[in-house]
Amino acid sequence: MPAAGGSAGRKLVSTKRLRGNVIEWFDKYGWIQANEAINHPQANRNGGRIYLQGEDVQDDLPGVGCAVTFFLYEDANGLGAMNVRPDSQAHVQRAQVGRPTPQSFAAQFPSPHQTAAAKARVKPVQYRGGYAPVMSGPVKSHEEVLQKVHSSLNKQVWKATGKIADREKDWDHTELCKRVVKYLYKGAQAPELLTLPWQQAAMQFIENAMRGYSNACAQKDWFFDMDLTSTFHMAFWEIFSGSGQSAQWPEVEAILNSKYEELMDDCLLEKAMWDSSGIFLPDNEPLRNKLYKGLKNGHEAALKEVSTIYLRDDLQRVEAFTRSWIHHSLGKAWQAAEQGGLMNHESAVMLFQELLAPYGEEHPFSCVPSALTKTIGRPPRDWDFLQEAVREFFLHWNNSGNNSGDAAPSYYKRRAGTKRPASPAGITPVTAGGTKRLWSGRGAFGAAETVGADPADGVDGADVAVNGENGADGPAPLEDAAAQGLEGEEEDPVSKALMEQVAAAEAGEA
Structure with missing residues (x-):
């Protein structure tokens, strides 16, 4: 999710500028891909991309694909770029293949250094290529979309439950399918799914649908063996089509798969800790x-x-x-x-x-977060x-x-009085x-x-x-x-001022 506006909650990570390219742009924010790997615990969040907010652009940028330099900060949502400006040392500004390059990012967020006359000449630019909620058709009614989602869920859940129905002790196949459809269908009933950008709508749909489903069925023997990937794809397709937005469908599937896997890993983690507690x-x-x-x-x-x-x-x-x-x-x-x-x-x-x-040496899952063990x-x-x-x-x-000196945490x-048993x-x-x-x-x-x-x-x-x-x-x-910054560049006074402001704020809170 995009970070909140302003610099509240930000902590500066680098005191030297880093290099990267703008790879995506939405209405008021976008994403940067750094040229070099970033050694930071949150580097893999948001698909390894760095968040760019409109107000953090220091000078006008040519558009998607342009090379930039920036300072790196972190907040509750991951890593972000601030004081972003074009990379004067870049010899080639790479534009994304198949995606028209916008005239200027200033069309969406005028630089504070622009004059009033310059701002008056700026015309809004519609970003295309699937990165903004570009409308390619009319928005369908909420009732019509829900009807199609329910029909899709019935077909896909029936196929998915058929593979594990013999392991369900309390319900027959028909009842099992009916219950799972009911849990997942609740995730599609929020009217805002048709108006949100499809990226946010996809994650919200998966999260809402999985909440009721996992609460009701996580203790079932078949829960982790039933694959609902295709079910979520087909159901969200109806929501996506009804919203009138356009995007490359593989990009939509990638977000759906990522969120589904994340939530299933959370379920595995909770089960592992509960089962391990029960062993002892x-x-x-x-x-x-x-x-x-x-x-x-x-x-x-x-x-x-x-x-x-x-x-x-x-x-x-x-x-x-x-x-x-x-x-x-x-x-x-x-x-x-x-x-x-x-x-x-x-x-x-x-x-x-x-x-x-927790599930044996042959099973890949561990309670140690996978983000720390990928390499x-x-x-x-x-x-x-x-x-x-x-x-x-x-x-x-x-x-x-x-x-008597340094007290333990x-x-x-x-x-007092507790003993260590055998x-x-x-x-x-x-x-x-x-x-x-x-x-x-x-x-x-x-x-x-x-x-x-x-x-x-x-x-x-x-x-x-x-x-x-x-x-x-x-x-x-x-x-x-700071060692990851651009070689030969001095610390920027803007970053020093920000660090001083952060230090003063932390001292005031203490």
């Missing part, structure tokens, strides 16, 4: 629910936390997320974990081993780093009451030895060497995890985002 607390529903909520809230907190720091590679990002998830989850659910016999090193390691591959793959269950992260948590947990603090009955403990990380030249996962916990070795896994690759004297795991 099978006979105590209240404790299981508390542990599940702790894992879920901790997962959200860890993902938010890792998105605010800059790390050199994907492995470090996965390690940072996993460490934070363990700390937040066990800290939030400490009472349920203690009562269930899980507040010890062995059981905690086993719990998170289960979450790394290195999912961590295996026997990932040695879990030993380090869990040991680090218990070091803080058990010693937090004795820290609130989620490390153990309540391993829960029926669970085989995992042998916990020291680990020495092979930091230089390591591959992805499995590049840690397990060694005995020998004090003479002089290397402790928790120390390595806290102090960095080379111990206390090693470099900090943060990356200088």
